[in-house]
Every structure is written in C-alpha cells, then in structure tokens.
Amino acid sequence: MMASMNRLPAPYGLLLDRNESITFSFENKSYQGYAGDTIASALAANDQWLLSRSFKYHRPRGVLTMAGQDANTLVQLPADPNVLADREPIVPELAVTGQNYSGSLNRDRSAWIERFAKFMPVGFYYRAFFRPKGIWEKWVRIIRQKAGLGVIDQNYKPVYFDKQYLFYDVVVVGGGPAGMVAALQAADSGAEVLLVDENPVLGGSLNYARFDAQGQRAGVLRAKMIADVEASDRVDIKLNALCNGWYTDNWLPIIQARRLYKVRAGEVILCVGALEQQAVFHNNDLPGIMMSSATQRLIHLYGVRPGKTAVILSGNNNAYGVALDLMDAGVDVKLIVELRKNPQYDDIARSAIARNIAVKTGHAVYAAIPGPDKKHISRVDVRKIISEGTCAAQGEIIECDLLCMSVGYTPAYQLPCQAGGQLGYDDETSSFTLTNLPDSCRLAGSVRGVQPESETDSMNFPWPIFPHPDGKEFVDFDEDLQIADIVHAVHDGYEHVQLVKRYSTCGMGPSQGRHSALPTARLVAKATNKTIAETGVTTARPPFAAERLAHSAGRSFYPSRRSNMHYRHLEAGAQMLQAGAWYRPAYYGPIGSKAEAIRGEVRNVRNNVGLVDVSTLGGIEVRGADAAEFLQRIYTFNFTKQPVGRARYALLTNEAGVVIDDGVACRFHQHHYYVTTTTGGADRVYQNMLKWNVQWCLDVDVANVSSAWCGVNIAGPYARHVLEKLCRDVDLGAEAFPYMGVREGTVAGIPARLIRVGFVGELGYEIHVPQHFGEALWDELMKAGSDQKIMPFGVEAQRVLRLEKGHIIIGQDTDAMSNPLEVQMSWAIARKKPFFVGGRIIAELEKAQIKRTLVGFVVNDRQAPIPLENHLVLDAEHMVGRVTSCEYSPTLDKPVGLAYAPLGNAGAGSQIIIKSTGGVRVTADIVDLPFYDPDNRRQEL
Amino acid sequence: MTTTTPTHHLRRSQLYRWHVNALARFEEAAGSAVVTEYAGADNEVNQATRLALVDLSTLPRVGFKGPGAPDWLDQQGAQLPDSPNQAVRQQDDSLIARLSDYELLILADLNLNSTLPAILQDRWSLASANKTYSVPRSDSHCWFALTGADAAMALSKVCGVDLRTHKFADQTIAQTSLARVNAIILRNDLAKTPCFFLLSDVSSAQYLWHAILDAMVEFHGRSVGIAALRALEAKPQ
Amino acid sequence: MKILNCPLNGPRNIAEFSYGGELHRMPDPSKCESREWVEHVFFNENKAGIVTEWWYHNASSYWFLAERNTVTDEIIRTFPASDVFKERVDFSKETGEAQE
Incomplete structure (x- = not known):
C-alpha cells in the first residue's frame, strides 16, 4: 500500500493501529487510513483538508479543533447527518459525503451567496421576508433548501x-492529568469512582501537548498515571x-x-479542561488555519503532518512548544507572528528560539489569503500592531499552507456553569475564574484557568481581533458571523450579550458558542464601553454537545x-383500544365491520344478555368505624x-x-364500603382520599x-337467568336482591362481590x-349463557347503551368547569x-344562576351528518355550547347525544343548532333524559 | 410434586400463556399452577446463580394494614420487623415485610410449607381484628423473583434505586418505580445467591415481565422455574 | 434530577413523587365568609421563600410535608404529615364548628 502523503512514522500516532488499514470513501473517492483514525485525520493524512461548506455563505471549511468542538467537520454518513468527522472513527467501506452544498463539495454552486453577504446583515431574515403578507411562505422553501444541514435517511x-x-x-x-489524579485520590480515600472521558484513551493533554523542551515529560507522566488508574479496583473507567x-x-x-x-454521584469533580480559542482576522476560516492544539493532536494522536510550511500566530508561550512539535515532525516553521510586544518567554519558548525560528513581536496576521483554488490558505499578510485591534497599513506577505493559532483558552465552563458556577473574567490579566459551585461539585485542572507554570505572561492574549475593510473576520464559524455582525447587533439596540445572541444567532450553532462566546463578549464589551467581566457570556445549557434523539x-x-x-x-x-395504560376491547369483529358489530352488541344486550369486562374500574376499600363519615365528607351524596x-x-x-369522578359505594358491612371509581380516576381518587x-x-x-379485582358486567333481560346457573349461595330474586343491592357469594366456585x-x-x-x-x-359465564345467546360487548357498545340510558361519562360529558348542577x-x-x-x-x-346545562338531544333529520364530540352548538354564528357525546342509537334508530346548551333553550321541545361535519348546520331536538326506558322498568326487572 | 396445567385451575397467573409457549412444566401450588422448570433448558440452577427470572404470582401471600395491624399480628405469633422497609423470616419460613409502620405483607415460602399466610387469612375478620384491615396482596400484585450475581445490574436498567448488594442489604425493601410501574423490591437471598422479590401491579404483569427480560438480555439471563430457586435455597452454591 | 428525602423511604429521585400543592389550613366551612373560602380554594400564596408543601411518594402511597425554599429550590426538611395533623377533625352540625 502506498503510504498516505502526510503520514508521519511511528511512534507518532498514539491512537493508530498501523497493522490494520481501512478503506473508506469521501465524496465518492476512495481513501485509506488506519484503525484509530477519525474521518478527518485519515483525510488529512491524504491531504484532503476541505471537509464542509459553511452554513450561510458556503465557504470552504476544514479542521479547526480536531477535538469535535466545532461545526467545520460536520459530514454526512448514509444513515446519519451532521457527524463530526474529527470524532467519528473510520470503519471499512464507510461512505462519507460532505453536506450543505449544491453540486459537489469541491464546486459548490451556492458559493455565490457569499458575494451578496453585505446585503444580508444580521436581522436580515426578520426584516426582509415578512412583507407583503404571505411572502414568507414562498421564501421559506428556498431558504430551507439552502440552509439545511445534512439529509435524514427516511x-x-x-x-x-x-x-x-x-x-x-x-x-x-x-x-486528563487532573482527572486521573483526582480519581486516584478519591479512590485512595475509599470512594467508588467513575472516571469518564470522551476520548478513546485516558491522558488528555498529556497525549499531545508539549510540557518540556525535550518533549519527554508528558509521555512519562502519562504512562505512570494511566497505569495507576487502571490498577485501582475502585476506579471504573468509561472511555x-x-x-x-x-x-x-x-x-x-x-x-x-x-x-x-x-x-x-455523591460528588463530582469536573476536570473538563480548557478550549483553545481562535484569533479573529480576515479569512480566519480558511482550511489550513487551525488551533495550535489541533496541529498537535494531528501529529501526536494521528501521526499526520499538518502542513509543509507553517506560520504560527502566537499570543502565549504554548506557541513555541507547537513550533518545536512542528519542526520535529518535519514542518518548515517560517515564522512566529508574536502578538505580544514584549513577551516573557519560558524554557520551552527559549529553546524554540534557540533553534533559529524567526519571531516577529508586536505583529498580527492581518489577513489570510487563499490559493488559486480558493480552498486552502496559501499566504498570510503579517502586519505590525499599531494599537489594540489595529494594524499598520502595509504588511509582509508570507507563503504557508498551515497557520496555527495559539492565542488563548476559555475554561470548558459549560458543565461548571450548569452546576451553578459563575464565570468571571479579569480584564487586567485576561484570565478566567469559575466560582460559586456547590460543595459537592469541584473543579480541577485547566478548567480553573490555564496558568503558566512560571512567572510568564497570561495564556490569553487580550485582544486577538483585527477588523478588515472587507470583513470575513469570523467570530462564529457555525453561523458565518463577522465582526460587523456583532457590532451591528449592538447598534441595532441589542446591547445585552443575551440579546446579541438571539438577534444575530451567534453561539446558536452546533458548537454552541465554544469559540464565539469570548470574541463576542470582547466585541460587545467594546461596543458598549463595558468590561468583558461586566459583559459576560451567554448561558450554556445542557446538552454540552449534540446528542441523538x-x-x-x-x-x-x-x-x-x-x-x-x-x-x-x-x-x-x-379490536382493542387503549384507555390510559389499559387495554380494553372496543368491539368484537373485523375492523371493517365496526358499525354492525356495535349495533349487534347493543341489540344483544337489549334483547338477550351481554358480557363486558369492567376490570379497569377502580376499586377502593374504605373500612373502619368512620367509614360512613369519611364517604360523607368525600362524596356529594348521603x-x-x-x-x-x-x-x-x-x-x-x-x-x-x-365534578371529577363517579362510581358506586357498596356497603358490605357497617364499617366497610367498597367504592368504585372511573378507569382513569382510580389513582387520583385514592391519592385524594389519603390526603x-x-x-x-x-x-x-x-x-x-x-x-386486585377483576370484573364483568352481565347485562340484559336474561342476566339473572344466566347467573342463577353459577351462583347458588345468593338469592338472586328481584326482591331478595333488588336494583342497587350488593351481595357477597360465589360464582362458579369463585369468591365474588355482586353489585346490581x-x-x-x-x-x-x-x-x-x-x-x-x-x-x-x-x-x-360465557358457557352458562350460551343458551341465552350471551355475547361479549365492548367499550363502544357500552358507550351507546349508557348514552341511550342518559348516563354521563366523567371526563367525556364533563370538563374542567362542570359542576353537578350543570x-x-x-x-x-x-x-x-x-x-x-x-x-x-x-x-x-346554587345561589347564582348557572349558565349552561347538559341536555339530551335527538337528530330526526335522516339526511343530516351525525354530530360528533366537540361539534359546536351555535346561536346564529356564536358558539354557545358543544356536543359531548353523540352516537347512532340502534334502539331508537336515530342519533342521540348530549350537549351543553345555554339555559334559555335547554328545555324539552326546544331545538339547538349544531355545526356538524363539513360545517353543515344540523337541527337537533332537545328531549328529556333518558332516551331509553324512562321508567327504569328494564333495569329493575 | 403434582404436575398440572394452568387452565386446570380457576386461579391463573397473567403470564401462564407465556410459560406454556416457553415449554414450561407446571406443578400445583395452593390451588393454582407454578412453573417447575422449562423443558429443554439446561441446568436452571446454574442459570439462577447468574441471572434468572421466575414467576411466583400464584404463590400465597396476604397483607394487613391499619393502626392495629402490628399488634394484631403480634397476637397471632408473628415476628415483625422493627422498622419499615425491613423483612423478617418467620419460624415457618414465611416472610413478613414491613412496608410502613402500619402496613405488613406476608409471603409464603418457596416450598409452601409455611402456614402463617393461611392462618392469618382465616383468623382475620373486620369485626374481630381491631383496626386491622386485610389487603388482597395475592391478587393486587404479581410476584417475580430475579436471582443471580447479575440481578442488581439487570435491575439498574429499569430502576433508579441503588440495589447493588453492598448497598442494599438482604431482607431490606425498596418501594420504588420499576420500568415506570410502582413496585415493592425485597431482597431475599437464596443461601449465597442474591435474589430480589419483585411485587408489582398485577395488571402490569405482562408488561413488566417483558421489560425485565429485555433488561436481562445483555447478561444472558432468562426465565427459570421454581425448582431452581428451591435448589439454591437448600444448597449454598 | 433532584433528590427528595422521603420520611418513609429515604432519599429518592424526585420523579418518584407527586407534588400535592401548598399546605393550607382549611377555614371552618360553616363560619367563614365566602371570600375567605374562595381564597382558600383558589389562591396560592406563591411565596418567594420557605413554603410548606404536600408531597406524595407514589410507590408507597405516602403523603408527607416538605419545607422548600422557592427561591433556591432547596428542600430544607421533610417530615410526616402527622407532625402537623395530630387530632381528629370534626364538622359539627349544631355549631357548624370544625372541632380540632
């Protein structure tokens, strides 16, 4: 196999298994990498730096953090959009494509949009597309097409x-080192410890950063710490x-x-580290420009040479360790552009300088310049800093294919702030603090602020922001926001950093402000004449990173x-239906035969005998000397x-x-009631009673x-006849066991409670x-009733039957305002x-007049569409009530229903107008309830 | 042991069809059927030391509550745990679980030798037992046993209470949520094998059975019969 | 997820509990003015500070009381309702007085 052109030899590439090469494709072109490579590192090894197109302007983007912290590396997998290429491992035959482009990643036809950038300032959407009325509907399709990220696999x-x-x-x-030390100390004190890291190996910055001039120290520390952690039986590790x-x-x-x-966790120790920050200058988003830590990750974790000719933009001494790493990896370091005017060097910096690296102090990269294909950095325009954020009119052009930015860090404050921590910033020293955390949540390591080891400069250069007349100095890469966008947002009146975020969308992209928060705070502070400490950053709510639904x-x-x-x-x-968590039979028969099935079940109950499962009803035992007194207080009746x-x-x-529930209270003993409740009400009623x-x-x-109780209702003229065959210890005679009587006995040898x-x-x-x-x-029961043509009936038939009888269902015929009078x-x-x-x-x-009442109605017009639940009752065009139940009654052979109607026309003989299906006005006649058997002869047989 | 079929009895577990489909062999237990073992399964005892689920829903149990319940049970010769959420084994091998100051649950032993549940049920009446009220625990709750070294880990997929054996002692109780249904979890080790009795709403029995089986998959757990539990209890593994 | 310490079951995820509203002492229904009754039924004090609330442990059907700081969401203590409700409440027909 031909070695990939940018691949460094072992021992570079801590994560690689060079014995296993993997073939995958990107944009339909085949590439090879090693097991342990991410998509981005394998592509970088093959000199493919362009990974994506930006959200708004479709600008070319490449590796920025190499740590999954930015949106530049979002790619499309066949089943997954928005996958981070610098996190996702390659697997054999993985088919990766870019996303958010028209045509191809290389030749994005939507890149023209950038030329109109000046016509699309922040707030553009809010202002441009809302007039005339209806225009948004037309624009939205075009915008959605252009602005979407990735494709969902349907x-x-x-x-x-x-x-x-x-x-x-x-x-x-x-x-990282802080986390490993914390875990070991906690374990030594006897605690059960979980150590969590998002990377495939422990070690954190020890795996890639340079901690001494020789580049030896990190490896030694790392080996020792990992061995200790792995040896501890009190520490569980999740990688x-x-x-x-x-x-x-x-x-x-x-x-x-x-x-x-x-x-x-009893206690949490957040050792989440710090996030390196970009400098803001013209074309700072070109592929080939990356965080200095990203270059170190490429070199040490993945054995990838990040470029051939490098320029380093330095605001702190870490830049010099990076320079050493680059030189060791065979990269020609042309120049360190040192933002600091009078840097205080540490040992590493001094040893880098000793290797004859050119350093220009008090200078900035004023602009990056792409090559002829517009897709990679080829030169930088280096200029002297005249004052904060301002460069000299002329500069020096230096060729390079790699620009490393080493200008500062923010602590990874997201989790600490979620825990209640407050992020502070010292404008004097440009350093961060996190305070106010609860006692059970502690911080260790660089999340407490990256501190230089000796008396040298702060790690944060205070103002690495250089406006350019042509703009394109990106503050937020996700949303393509430039310096002017932030400043304009403030000038448009959105002076608070939270408002700037919402108006400009800054920090609302996939990387959630991890790199835009600091420059935004700086720009807003300057535009409002406040300190950065006063300005602050926006809230970083969970989740920290995008997670799969x-x-x-x-x-x-x-x-x-x-x-x-x-x-x-x-x-x-x-056919079963779900009532809350319960499965209940709706009706018996094929789906297509619903209406006939219900009719048949209703008629069988009226003419023969039917059986319905009522196990879902609630049942509450109320027992004790005060049982009756208790019910007296809980329910309305005596x-x-x-x-x-x-x-x-x-x-x-x-x-x-x-009205919130109903049931029957069965008195089995002077001190014992068994109260039923509705299916849905059981838990609530019980809870209320207990309270x-x-x-x-x-x-x-x-x-x-x-x-604990399963139940049926056996109903119909032959119900007694059937039950008598199975129940010999209760006198079922009409007088001995009258309507609303309750008995205990056995049915087919099963202990039973009988309620008429x-x-x-x-x-x-x-x-x-x-x-x-x-x-x-x-x-x-089914066996005993076969001679009497017993048939099961379902919830649907039961609803029809009870409606014919004028019984209400709580929750269907009542609402959150219904009182008993209504x-x-x-x-x-x-x-x-x-x-x-x-x-x-x-x-x-009762002292006041109620305004509505629940009435029974019938629809005599056979042509009219049958009203449905929640159809409106109208007076002219005004809504004056609604239908709560309406069914075709097989017994009356017409639709019957219940509706709330205004008191004025609620008497029998009146009419109401119902706006039925299709807006058809249906005239319904109000009748006295019940519709069926008003003298109750049937139920009292 | 008398072999039987579930439908031979009027009283049936909600899960008997599942057991039949899984080729269970049943034996009679207090007027109902309980799974002895599943045909074709190799060494259920061994399985139960690792991870196994058993349906004990048809076994006898009874509950009493009310301010007079502790005294009344004491008068009947029962030994009560001192504080809520503890359980105590009785002389006849039945188990009394105290769910609150005034609520107790009595579970029969696996060999059905215990007499206490039936005695209490017979002696109790509303009139005679002062401020003591029976609750129908045999029918309000299904009763499963989850046994084996991995039982606590399997439960950690469905339960937010720390049930690991070094945190949740034998003969203690957690009343909590199990796969979003309320449950009583009672640790009752079988000799040296961790065992959790799970009692939950009987109407949710099928749902819960499958939710727990699902949680057991990654630990290679499966259902076994009551014979395996008895063997574990009799012979320390 | 917040932890609530149940007096019966110990510390548990708050998802195991149902909130039961602020603790109100009911005025005497037979003596109080309509206004007072309506305020009792429909109004919550909604205080910024320490309030006493009803909480219910679902799995054990257990009501108890909690003192919570509504500003910081800190739960100061939880205790059995019987610490507050110790005596039988009667509604006498003759006097209309709630006897405690």
Whole structure:
C-alpha cells in the first residue's frame, strides 16, 4: 500500500493501529487510513483538508479543533447527518459525503451567496421576508433548501438504544492529568469512582501537548498515571463516553455508544479542561488555519503532518512548544507572528528560539489569503500592531499552507456553569475564574484557568481581533458571523450579550458558542464601553454537545395494563383500544365491520344478555368505624343511612365544586364500603382520599384494590337467568336482591362481590372476583349463557347503551368547569351535611344562576351528518355550547347525544343548532333524559 | 410434586400463556399452577446463580394494614420487623415485610410449607381484628423473583434505586418505580445467591415481565422455574 | 434530577413523587365568609421563600410535608404529615364548628 502523503512514522500516532488499514470513501473517492483514525485525520493524512461548506455563505471549511468542538467537520454518513468527522472513527467501506452544498463539495454552486453577504446583515431574515403578507411562505422553501444541514435517511431502521442507572461516590469528568489524579485520590480515600472521558484513551493533554523542551515529560507522566488508574479496583473507567450535562444533585447524563447512563454521584469533580480559542482576522476560516492544539493532536494522536510550511500566530508561550512539535515532525516553521510586544518567554519558548525560528513581536496576521483554488490558505499578510485591534497599513506577505493559532483558552465552563458556577473574567490579566459551585461539585485542572507554570505572561492574549475593510473576520464559524455582525447587533439596540445572541444567532450553532462566546463578549464589551467581566457570556445549557434523539427516546418504558380476561377478548376477535395504560376491547369483529358489530352488541344486550369486562374500574376499600363519615365528607351524596347490602351512586367533586369522578359505594358491612371509581380516576381518587384522611385523622383505612379485582358486567333481560346457573349461595330474586343491592357469594366456585347496577339500562350485575380468577369467571359465564345467546360487548357498545340510558361519562360529558348542577345531578347532592369537599362552592353556585346545562338531544333529520364530540352548538354564528357525546342509537334508530346548551333553550321541545361535519348546520331536538326506558322498568326487572 | 396445567385451575397467573409457549412444566401450588422448570433448558440452577427470572404470582401471600395491624399480628405469633422497609423470616419460613409502620405483607415460602399466610387469612375478620384491615396482596400484585450475581445490574436498567448488594442489604425493601410501574423490591437471598422479590401491579404483569427480560438480555439471563430457586435455597452454591 | 428525602423511604429521585400543592389550613366551612373560602380554594400564596408543601411518594402511597425554599429550590426538611395533623377533625352540625 502506498503510504498516505502526510503520514508521519511511528511512534507518532498514539491512537493508530498501523497493522490494520481501512478503506473508506469521501465524496465518492476512495481513501485509506488506519484503525484509530477519525474521518478527518485519515483525510488529512491524504491531504484532503476541505471537509464542509459553511452554513450561510458556503465557504470552504476544514479542521479547526480536531477535538469535535466545532461545526467545520460536520459530514454526512448514509444513515446519519451532521457527524463530526474529527470524532467519528473510520470503519471499512464507510461512505462519507460532505453536506450543505449544491453540486459537489469541491464546486459548490451556492458559493455565490457569499458575494451578496453585505446585503444580508444580521436581522436580515426578520426584516426582509415578512412583507407583503404571505411572502414568507414562498421564501421559506428556498431558504430551507439552502440552509439545511445534512439529509435524514427516511428508510432508517431503528436500532436498539437503552439506558442504565449508575451510582458512584465520586464521578470525575475528564481523564486528563487532573482527572486521573483526582480519581486516584478519591479512590485512595475509599470512594467508588467513575472516571469518564470522551476520548478513546485516558491522558488528555498529556497525549499531545508539549510540557518540556525535550518533549519527554508528558509521555512519562502519562504512562505512570494511566497505569495507576487502571490498577485501582475502585476506579471504573468509561472511555468514548460524554458527560453531556450537569443536573441537580449531581445527576449526570453520560452517553457511551448506544447507551445513556443516568449517573448519580455523591460528588463530582469536573476536570473538563480548557478550549483553545481562535484569533479573529480576515479569512480566519480558511482550511489550513487551525488551533495550535489541533496541529498537535494531528501529529501526536494521528501521526499526520499538518502542513509543509507553517506560520504560527502566537499570543502565549504554548506557541513555541507547537513550533518545536512542528519542526520535529518535519514542518518548515517560517515564522512566529508574536502578538505580544514584549513577551516573557519560558524554557520551552527559549529553546524554540534557540533553534533559529524567526519571531516577529508586536505583529498580527492581518489577513489570510487563499490559493488559486480558493480552498486552502496559501499566504498570510503579517502586519505590525499599531494599537489594540489595529494594524499598520502595509504588511509582509508570507507563503504557508498551515497557520496555527495559539492565542488563548476559555475554561470548558459549560458543565461548571450548569452546576451553578459563575464565570468571571479579569480584564487586567485576561484570565478566567469559575466560582460559586456547590460543595459537592469541584473543579480541577485547566478548567480553573490555564496558568503558566512560571512567572510568564497570561495564556490569553487580550485582544486577538483585527477588523478588515472587507470583513470575513469570523467570530462564529457555525453561523458565518463577522465582526460587523456583532457590532451591528449592538447598534441595532441589542446591547445585552443575551440579546446579541438571539438577534444575530451567534453561539446558536452546533458548537454552541465554544469559540464565539469570548470574541463576542470582547466585541460587545467594546461596543458598549463595558468590561468583558461586566459583559459576560451567554448561558450554556445542557446538552454540552449534540446528542441523538435515540439516546433520549431509546428503551422508553410505556407500561400497559391488562385484565386477566385479556386473551379471551383477543380470541373472540376484539379490536382493542387503549384507555390510559389499559387495554380494553372496543368491539368484537373485523375492523371493517365496526358499525354492525356495535349495533349487534347493543341489540344483544337489549334483547338477550351481554358480557363486558369492567376490570379497569377502580376499586377502593374504605373500612373502619368512620367509614360512613369519611364517604360523607368525600362524596356529594348521603351515606350514613345507607343500609348494609346496598349500593349508592357516588359523585365526587373537588374543592372548587367541579365534578371529577363517579362510581358506586357498596356497603358490605357497617364499617366497610367498597367504592368504585372511573378507569382513569382510580389513582387520583385514592391519592385524594389519603390526603384528606391524613388531615382529618378519622378512624378509617383507605386501600386501593383496583387491580386486585377483576370484573364483568352481565347485562340484559336474561342476566339473572344466566347467573342463577353459577351462583347458588345468593338469592338472586328481584326482591331478595333488588336494583342497587350488593351481595357477597360465589360464582362458579369463585369468591365474588355482586353489585346490581344499571349503567347500560338493563337488568345487570357487576361481578367482581379476585384478579387471578378473571379468565375462569369469563369462561364460566360465557358457557352458562350460551343458551341465552350471551355475547361479549365492548367499550363502544357500552358507550351507546349508557348514552341511550342518559348516563354521563366523567371526563367525556364533563370538563374542567362542570359542576353537578350543570350536569343535572342536583339530586346527588346532600345539602344538609355539615361538610363535603366542594360543598361550600356548590352552595354558592346554587345561589347564582348557572349558565349552561347538559341536555339530551335527538337528530330526526335522516339526511343530516351525525354530530360528533366537540361539534359546536351555535346561536346564529356564536358558539354557545358543544356536543359531548353523540352516537347512532340502534334502539331508537336515530342519533342521540348530549350537549351543553345555554339555559334559555335547554328545555324539552326546544331545538339547538349544531355545526356538524363539513360545517353543515344540523337541527337537533332537545328531549328529556333518558332516551331509553324512562321508567327504569328494564333495569329493575 | 403434582404436575398440572394452568387452565386446570380457576386461579391463573397473567403470564401462564407465556410459560406454556416457553415449554414450561407446571406443578400445583395452593390451588393454582407454578412453573417447575422449562423443558429443554439446561441446568436452571446454574442459570439462577447468574441471572434468572421466575414467576411466583400464584404463590400465597396476604397483607394487613391499619393502626392495629402490628399488634394484631403480634397476637397471632408473628415476628415483625422493627422498622419499615425491613423483612423478617418467620419460624415457618414465611416472610413478613414491613412496608410502613402500619402496613405488613406476608409471603409464603418457596416450598409452601409455611402456614402463617393461611392462618392469618382465616383468623382475620373486620369485626374481630381491631383496626386491622386485610389487603388482597395475592391478587393486587404479581410476584417475580430475579436471582443471580447479575440481578442488581439487570435491575439498574429499569430502576433508579441503588440495589447493588453492598448497598442494599438482604431482607431490606425498596418501594420504588420499576420500568415506570410502582413496585415493592425485597431482597431475599437464596443461601449465597442474591435474589430480589419483585411485587408489582398485577395488571402490569405482562408488561413488566417483558421489560425485565429485555433488561436481562445483555447478561444472558432468562426465565427459570421454581425448582431452581428451591435448589439454591437448600444448597449454598 | 433532584433528590427528595422521603420520611418513609429515604432519599429518592424526585420523579418518584407527586407534588400535592401548598399546605393550607382549611377555614371552618360553616363560619367563614365566602371570600375567605374562595381564597382558600383558589389562591396560592406563591411565596418567594420557605413554603410548606404536600408531597406524595407514589410507590408507597405516602403523603408527607416538605419545607422548600422557592427561591433556591432547596428542600430544607421533610417530615410526616402527622407532625402537623395530630387530632381528629370534626364538622359539627349544631355549631357548624370544625372541632380540632
């Protein structure tokens, strides 16, 4: 194999496995790299520096940080857009393309946009496209096409992502020297420690930076520290793992491969390091211009020579270590452009200078100049600094294909600030501080500010910003924002750095201001005559880096609940619906036959006998000497005089007098009620009862037994006949066990509670049995009822049946404002009780006139479209109410429904106008409820 | 041991179809069927030392709550844990778990030798047991056992409480959320093998069974029968 | 995720709990003015500072009280509701007085 042209020999390339070469493609051209290479490093080894086109102007972009901290390296994989090329490892046959271009990455037809840049200042979108009305709709398609990043694979096959909870005494984020020392010290004190690093190896800056003139020290330290950490059985190490935020009480989302770890730490030590910053000058975004740390990463981690001829822009002594690294790697270092006028050198700098590197102090790179293909740096214009940010009129042109920027660092303040830390800046020394963190979250290493080891200059050059008449001095690479954009935003009146961000979009791109925050703060400070400390930086909320939605969505838990009879419904051909977490049979039959199925089930209940699973109803045991008193306070009705063996309707209102639930209260003993609730209301009602009970200290126990009981309602003229075959220990006679009676006995040998209810308007019994007997009960009843043509019926038929009988469903026929008076339930209110929840407000409401009432209506016009739930009731064109339920009634052979109507035309014989499907006005006749069997003869059989 | 089929009994676990499809062999347990073992599975005991899930939902258990419950149980000869979220093994091998000051849960032993659950159930009545109220734990909750060295790690995929064995002692209880359903987690080691009893809403049994099996995949866990648990309990591994 | 220390179950992720609103002592429904009652039902003090709140541990069906600083979101302490509610509350028909 031909060696890639920029590849350095071993031992360069700490991460490479040179025994395994990998072939992949970029922009349909085949390349070779080694295992351990990222896409960007393998391409750089092959002298392919152009990686992407910028978001707005489609300018060529290449390696900037080589650490996954910038948006320059975003590329497209077949199934994934916006992949960081300087993080993503190459694998055999990986097909990588650029994104955000028209035509090809090399010849982007959209690059013309840049020439119109001066016509697109910040705020351009807000100002340009909103007039005349409707024009945005036309522009938006064009803009979206031009501005989108990457392509989503619409044929993506979901893969398995999951989550895990982990617990540690101490979590150390960042596996550099500070992190390793912190982890070892914590482990020595007896703590269980997790050490997290986003890189494939521990070591941090020891892996690539130069800590002494000879370049020996880092390697020795690194080997020792890693060996110690790996030897400690109290330290767990997670590599390629990103701690993507800090949440309250040291709750850390750590992403590794396809898993999101939710880690709870007793203490967190953030050793997240510092981020090197760019200088701002004309064409500072050209490929070939990169952070000095990026060149060191290329050389040491990936064995890539970052260029042939280099210029280094220096604002601190690190630049000289970089110069040594470059020279050692065979790069011709033409010049160090030293921003400092009187630099104080350290040992490394002195030893670099001793190797005869040319240094121009007090100079700046005023502009970078691309080569003829416009895609790479070829020269720099070096000029003397006259005053802060201003250069001499003339400069010297120097040829180079690499410009390293070593002008300063910001601490990686994102996680510390999420933990409550405050970022401070000292305008005198150009250095940062992080303070105010909680005691359980500490900092170590360069996140506390990069400090020179000896008495030398600050690592941050205070003003590496040089405006140019032609602009293109990029502050924010993600959003193509230049110096003038930031200054204009301030001049447009957005003086606060948070407003500048929102107006200009500065810092809102994929790199989230990691490199734009500092120059923006400097520019805003200057434009507003404030200090940088006063100006500050914008908030950096989690996540730190872009994360896949799959990590949040993966292996989510959606609990589902099934009654013990569940499979009997499926076997009977039921279409299931979900009511909350519950599966319930909607109707029995093929999907296409819904209407006929429901009609058939309704008729069978009216004419023969039907069976419906009511296991989803809530059940609450209320027991103790104060059981009746407790219900008296909770529900609207009167319960103290309720005889044992009887059930009573139980209507629940909240403190505001709004109807929130209903059921029946069955008195099985002087001190024992069994209260049912709606399917969705069980937990809430139970919770409410417990809360009241805690406050009242009554002699009563409240127990939620909803799941413990499985139930059916057997209903229809033959219900008693069928039940008699299975139940011999309860007298089922109409007088012995009347309507609203309750009994305990056995059904087919299964212990059961029997409740004579009339929800569907026929003779019927709810039979509640312990959950695990549910399926057997179902089988026995179906078998016993076969001669009487028993058929199961589903939720849909039950809704029709109860509607015919005029029974409301809480939550469907009531809303967040419905009081008992409006839903015609004054009869369910016991006014003489000293207290019930909601009673005081209902008493107030009774003094005033209610404004609406729930009425029953029928639609006699056979041509009219059947109204649906939430269709409006109109008075002329004004909405005066709404339909809450409406179904075709097989029994009455016409649509019947419930609707809120204004009190004025709510009496029987009145009419209401409903705006039905397609806007058709349907006239409905108001009738007295119920629609079916007003004398209750059927249910009291 | 009498072999049986689940549908031979009126009382059936929500999961019996799953067990049948997985070629379970069943035995009778208190008027119902429990999985003895699955046909074709090699060495379930060994599996249970590593990671295994067992459905014990049909085994007897009973609960009592109310301010008089501790005294009443004490009068019946039961030994109660001193504080909530602790469990105590009884002389007849049943287990009493204290869920709060005034709420107790009594679980039968795996060999069904214990008599206490049935005795308590028989003796209790609303009238006779002062301020003591029975709760139908046999039917309100499903009952699973998750056993083996990797059990705590598998649970860490579905539970936000630290259940690692050096942090969560034997015979302690966590009432918490398991794959987003409420659950009682009771650590009850079988000799030296870590074992967690999981009791959760019975209507969520199928959901939870599959959620836990899913969490077990990466540890090569699978379901086993009650025979493996008994073997572990009898013979320290 | 925040940790809440349940008096029954110890420190747990706050997702295990439901918020139950501010602690209000209910005025005597038979004696108080409508205005006072309506304020009790519909108004929260919404204080910036330390408030007492109801919290409910879902898995154990346990209500308790917490003192929380609404400015810093610091939970100062949690305690059983029985520390506050010690005696039976009665609503007497004759006098209309809530007897405590």
